[in-house]
Amino acid sequence: xxxxxxxxxxxxxxxxxxxxxxxxxxxxxxxxxxxxxxxxxxxxxxxxxxxxxxxxxxxxxxxxxxxxxxxxxxxxxxxxxxxxxxxxxxxxxxxxxxxxxxxxxxxxxxxxxxxxxxxxxxxxxxxxxxxxxxxxxxxxxxxxxxxxxxxxxxxxxxxxxxxxxxxxxxxxxxxxxxxxx
Numbered sequence: 473x474x475x476x477x478x479x480x481x482x483x484x485x486x487x488x489x490x491x492x493x494x495x496x497x498x499x500x501x502x503x504x505x506x507x508x509x510x511x512x513x514x515x516x517x518x519x520x521x522x523x524x525x526x527x528x529x530x531x532x533x534x535x536x537x538x539x540x541x542x543x544x545x546x547x548x549x550x551x552x553x554x555x556x557x558x559x560x561x562x563x564x565x566x567x568x569x570x571x572x573x574x575x576x577x578x579x580x581x582x583x584x585x586x587x588x589x590x591x592x593x594x595x596x597x598x599x600x601x602x603x604x605x606x607x608x609x610x611x612x613x614x615x616x617x618x619x620x621x622x623x624x625x626x627x628x629x630x631x632x633x634x635x636x637x638x639x640x641x642x643x644x645x646x647x648x649x650x651x652x653x
Contacts, residue, residue: 489603490528491559492575492596493549502554503527524550533557535583555595559602561635566607576600583622589632598636601629610644612652627652629649 498538506521523538524546535554537546572580575596579587589598601619605626608615616623630636630652641651 487564489558489564489574489596489599490531490562491555491599492573498528498551503529504547507538519538522546526550526554527556528558531558531562533561552595554575556598556633557637559595559599560633560639562599564599564603564607566603566618571604572620573600576619579621580621583620584609584623585624585625585629587629594632597629598633601626602636602640605630605640610640610647616624617635 477491490501501603503526505525505527507523507525508521520541520543522541522543523536524543525534525536526547527534533554535550535552535557537549537553540546540549575593575595579597583596587593601615604618605612605615610616611624612626616626619626630640637652644651
């Protein structure tokens with residue numbers, strides 16, 4: 473089923489990657505655990521449960537944070553880390569035909585990907601790139617063509633999150649291919 477989008481191209485309807493769904497929807501599928509942690513921070517840290525672990529139920533993947541004195545700040549950091557872990561470790565199927573999301577198309581100008589690793593869209597962009605790259609048997613050129621960007625831009629996007637680069641290189645090594653740099 474195809475739907476027109478603001479860019480005038482049909483888009484294939486597929487469920488969004490867990491790293492790309494909004495916060496309230498993602499948290500419906502997660503459990504949140506608070507606890508104490510050791511380290512700098514003095515008595516406050518030893519008495520107050522500021523360490524936060526968020527676990528995504530369907531995948532079992534989690535993100536955690538405890539370096540801040542505020543449980544709310546740690547919750548936000550843990551959620552971001554969960555999104556990055558989901559983007560790196562969890563794969564969704566990629567359909568035949570047009571596969572780029574509206575977000576992806578809005579963030580690619582020419583062949584350049586415009587999204588810094590600190591931006592809130594980065595985990596969504598990374599998850600889409602990883603899904604397509606794995607679907608393309610880790611062939612960067614083939615994945616880049618499907619995503620409408622250059623191969624070097626795709627590698628740069630993945631390299632900006634070292635665990636994702638490690639994951640891709642492990643998959644490439646298993647296929648007997650040289651690592652990406």
